Amino acid sequence: DTFMHKVNLRGADLSEANMFRANLLLADLREANLRSANLIGADLSGADLRGADLTGARIRSGERLLVKLIGANLAGAIMPDGTIHA
Numbered sequence: 001d002t003f004m005h006k007v008n009l010r011g012a013d014l015s016e017a018n019m020f021r022a023n024l025l026l027a028d029l030r031e032a033n034l035r036s037a038n039l040i041g042a043d044l045s046g047a048d049l050r051g052a053d054l055t056g057a058r059i060r061s062g063e064r065l066l067v068k069l070i071g072a073n074l075a076g077a078i079m080p081d082g083t084i085h086a
Contacts, residue, residue, distance in 0.1 A: 043068040053078045 005025045013033045021041040036056040059067045074085040
């Protein structure tokens with residue numbers, strides 16, 4: 001649990017980080033390395049995730065998405081399954 005609203009983590013290496021229930025409203029996560037990070041319960045509403053690498057990140061349980069991404073910018077982000085978000 002952390003509240004880091006509007007934090008600048010551009011290009012940060014957060015690979016394998018445990019960000020369980022992190023509150024990152026409007027955070028700048030452009031080009032951040034979030035490979036294999038635990039994002040279950042995180043709130044990334046309004047976050048800028050352009051070009052971020054989410055390969056293998058934990059964001060769902062089965063078919064249920066467990067990360068809040070309302071208004072997040074995912075253009076060019078590498079999604080957990082390896083696809084690039086358009």
